[in-house]
Amino acid sequence: MDFGKLVPWNWFKKEEEEKGHIVPVKIEEDVHLFPASIHELQTEFDGFLDSVKRTIGSKWINNPLIRTDLFKPSLDVASDGKEYSIKVELPGMDKNNISIECTNNILKIKGEKHQEKEEKKKDYYRIERSYGSFERILDIPDDADSTNITSSYKDGVLSVVIPRKVLPKKETRRIEITSES
16 A cells, blocks of 8 residues: 555645744644644634734834735645646736746745835725735655646636656565574
8 A cells, every 4th residue: 555645745844944834724623633722722822913913004014024924825736646736826916026946846936016006195094915025835746747847827826737747666675584593
């Protein structure tokens, strides 16, 4: 039995190593990886941090000393027998401000979102859009064909397709057991 198929590939291994934190993962309500009290505590703490971000306002959020991963676009990773597909939500971004690089089975998706226009006639009291640069780092599996990666951008969604290649089968060698005299 090939146990490798049962264990999901950690696409975010390099991103976690670089940033020193774990990327949040949506967990279905039926699955509890933590005791209920710790899970509830984490949910409350996340809500508290979100309210702090909203309360502080854009003056503090745009401060480079405080800003940490506030603009981190969501992405979906899926696969079938032929290819891996990655979809990144980048609403309002120009495709010329997005770059994709692949080196040593590490896929980097980078970009920068700019505030494009300022209206002098209106007084803004609150703007709820994220601006700034982002970088998502994905550790692609060994069976990914990194030389034939394609991408497209439409309606604020970046689609990256990585074909899968057939890996050579590993040869199993029997080891003879001898008895000691």
